[in-house]
Amino acid sequence: MVGVRRHIHKHPETSYDEHRCSEFIKEQLQSLGIEFTGGYGGTGIAAHIGGCGTGGCVGLRADMDALPITEGTGLPFASEQHGIMHACGHDGHVAMLLGAAALLKNGPSLPGGVRLIFQPAEEHGNGAAQLIREGILDGVQAIFGGHIDTHYRTGMIIVDEGLICAFADPFTITLNGRGGHAARPHEGTDSIVAASSLVMIIQTLVSREVDPNKSEVITIGSFQAGNAHNIIAAQAVLKGTVRSTDEMTREKTIWGLKRVVQSISTMYDLRADIVFDQGLPAVINGPQATAIARRAAAQVVGEDGVTCQGYPSLGGEDFSFYQQYIEGCMVRFGAMLPGGAGPAHSATFDFDENCLKVGASWLAMAAYHWLDAYRR
Ligand SMILES: [Zn+2]
Ligand SMILES: [Zn+2]
Incomplete structure (x- = not known):
């Protein structure tokens, strides 16, 4: 062997x-x-x-x-x-x-x-x-x-x-704003600022909406946006995963993610979508x-x-x-x-x-x- x-x-x-x-x-x-x-x-x-x-x-x-x-x-x-x-x-x-x-x-x-x-x-x-x-x-x-x-x-x-092992639900969030000149933010819609805010808001889903006795975690493992110091990034893509140990809290968190993504689009005036990839039971x-x-x-x-x-x-x-x-x-x-x-x-x-x-x-x-x- x-x-x-x-x-x-x-x-x-x-x-x-x-x-x-x-x-x-x-x-x-x-x-x-x-x-x-x-x-x-x-x-x-x-x-x-x-x-x-x-x-x-x-x-x-x-x-x-x-x-x-x-x-x-x-x-x-x-x-x-x-x-x-x-x-x-x-x-x-x-x-x-x-x-x-x-x-x-x-x-x-x-x-x-x-x-x-x-x-x-x-x-x-x-x-x-x-x-x-x-x-x-x-x-x-x-x-x-x-x-x-x-x-x-x-x-x-x-x-x-x-x-013994959690439900795993990977997801991708895409924020589509409008590019522009770094010096004139009012002419574009900054996807990086919106995505940064979203990453922080997501931290509250587990801490404020899930029963503390039910283990759960959300990790954003990838944040891709922009490619130059003087250009407002039109698009930001976040990839993450939800890990939960209870069917009810899992559903609640998935709903919560959809909710905050929808809200961020209103809040920052851009398009925000979330797609859940194939998960694991x-x-x-x-x-x-x-x-x-x-x-x-x-x-x-x-x-x-x-x-x-x-x-x-x-x-x-x-x-x-x-x-x-x-x-x-x-x-x-x-x-x-x-x-x-x-x-x-x-x-x-x-x-x-x-x-x-x-x-x-x-x-x-x-x-x-x-x-x-x-x-x-
Ligand atoms: Zn492995
Ligand atoms: Zn393995």
Whole structure:
């Protein structure tokens, strides 16, 4: 698994471009004697162990895409692709799922079927949705997955029932004013002043309109406007995301955003529009799947190794799309490096490879337990 992880790490590919990774996975599956179907979402793979007949069928999922980041770890197996890096641990997820595949293939015979899902474009945010449209869940009744998390020490598995990752609603706001000479503002409509005001007003939506007991955040991550010191910028474009942990507050905030954008156009006499891009549902772990996930985790790392994350993460995860159709549980695998490393999505991210065996064992064990419970 360490070899697999390092190979994939060295050759990272971004969302929907995971061609080499996909070919590499197919080779590994072939050498394990596991049948598969490729081409889901271009690079996605569904591998099949056991028969999906009367014994039920359980899905195990790993994402496989990297990020547009230039690696700065200096590791001997660092990215050879300038500007692309596995900075979220998906290289490890692929290695874990291949490890689980080996365990399931060579272990005791299964009472049902297991579908291994190698998924493209998690970072892009809709790989899972695309795979589902192409039928990857056909016949699958429950799904399990995990994510490496360097906030926790290696040997810990973090299992929580209910909402663990937030609703994510990305948006783009465009303000169209009128350009003009910097010295004569009255002849134009300054989109930068209006957009600046809007950024500040947006800060009050969460602080003044959302129940303080319900976690929510709005971040404006991009503000693009103007290109010279002496020209009034005609257009400003803001990009941001809403992260919420409650359906009601989510709707209220989306409504609030539309409201303040509309108001800013009146206030500054320009055109202001907001468009919501495709968002992500929240990851909500079902009670049965979570009970199985917890049992499998205790078996792999002992009762002491199983913990809860407490407050939900405000991060998004497209595993949630699977849970729109079938019950599932997503966990986290502790992977803290003793020497420390940069956080996920940074150029210096790295994780403790000892987590790979934990992840592989848990995935295989979760599948066993689910099939066993289904049989009863
Ligand atoms: Zn990520
Ligand atoms: Zn990730």
